[in-house]
Amino acid sequence: MGKFKVWDGFIRSFHWLLVIAIATLYLSAEEGMLELHFVAGFFTLALLITRLIWGVIGSKTAKLTALIHSPLAALKSFKVGDSKPGHGAAGSYMVIAFFILILVQLISGLMTTDDILTDGPLVQYVSSNIVEWASWVHHRNFDLLFYAIILHITAIIIYRFRGKKLVKAMITGNTQTNQPHSNEKITKAPWLAFVIFAVLLIVLMTTWGAEPLAYLLS
Ligand code: HEM
Numbered sequence: 001m002g003k004f005k006v007w008d009g010f011i012r013s014f015h016w017l018l019v020i021a022i023a024t025l026y027l028s029a030e031e032g033m034l035e036l037h038f039v040a041g042f043f044t045l046a047l048l049i050t051r052l053i054w055g056v057i058g059s060k061t062a063k064l065t066a067l068i069h070s071p072l073a074a075l076k077s078f079k080v081g082d083s084k085p086g087h088g089a090a091g092s093y094m095v096i097a098f099f100i101l102i103l104v105q106l107i108s109g110l111m112t113t114d115d116i117l118t119d120g121p122l123v124q125y126v127s128s129n130i131v132e133w134a135s136w137v138h139h140r141n142f143d144l145l146f147y148a149i150i151l152h153i154t155a156i157i158i159y160r161f162r163g164k165k166l167v168k169a170m171i172t173g174n175t176q177t178n179q180p181h182s183n184e185k186i187t188k189a190p191w192l193a194f195v196i197f198a199v200l201l202i203v204l205m206t207t208w209g210a211e212p213l214a215y216l217l218s
């Protein structure tokens with residue numbers, strides 16, 4: 001058995017920063033701390049856009065095309081497992097669902113209002129019907145995202161009982177393998193992803209984020 005790098009540094013940072021960001025978004029909404037909610041929202045937007053770009057130019061295991069599997073392959077992967085490194089066939093459906101749910105949550109948030117003081121940055125550009133609809137979507141879609149997170153963590157625990165240490169791999173980047181091609185390098189250096197993320201973050205925080213950020217820092 002040898003060690004094999006399966007997740008590059010950006011994918012791992014993306015995952016754990018996303019977990020922290022979503023927890024912050026949930027708690028800040030519950031506590032009515034909308035400045036923090038907005039700043040965490042713009043952070044998540046920069047993170048997800050970078051992940052989608054990295055899904056085109058990044059490592060083999062980060063590629064969005066690697067997420068496409070037939071439903072039959074997904075069913076088979078439950079029974080016999082997956083042989084290739086990266087997300088399995090069933091897990092890929094989960095990842096696609098996450099990307100869509102988080103994107104819907106972000107876009108609807110930009111057009112959501114609390115009906116009192118705070119408007120998402122796109123509220124002023126769209127009709128009141130759209131704002132009403134987006135606010136409804138923002139509340140309801142979060143429930144779906146919440147169920148997806150519960151399902152995701154349950155699946156990871158089930159895989160652990162079946163002997164797969166997925167969390168360890170998402171922390172260290174490495175997995176154990178006895179495949180002959182184990183010294184083949186499939187991950188790319190993540191620096192370009194971090195540069196793209198930093199640029200997006202600076203743009204978002206100095207435009208839409210400037211006001212809530214100034215409030216938080218004052
Ligand atoms: C807010 C909660 C969470 C969200 C939104 C989330 C989302 C995601 C996403 C989008 C991926 C795909 C990563 C990528 O390719 O970019 C992923 C993978 C993964 N997540 Fe989470 N996650 C959450 C919580 C957790 C927690 C708490 C754990 C640990 C118990 C965990 C363990 C993993 C593991 C091990 C993978 C890799 C699965 C594989 O090998 O295919 N996640 N998660």
Ligand code: HEM
Pocket residue numbers: 022025026029030034037038041042044102105106107108109110111112113114118119120121138139142
């Ligand atoms: C993945 C990202 C996001 C998550 C997980 C999230 C989550 C939430 C949750 C759970 C609520 C409370 C819903 C309820 O009370 O039922 C909420 C409300 C809200 N969110 Fe977000 N949000 C996200 C992004 C954003 C963004 C980017 C913006 C705007 C910049 C935004 C603006 C708002 C506003 C204005 C409210 C209404 C608060 C109220 O009704 O009092 N959200 N969000």
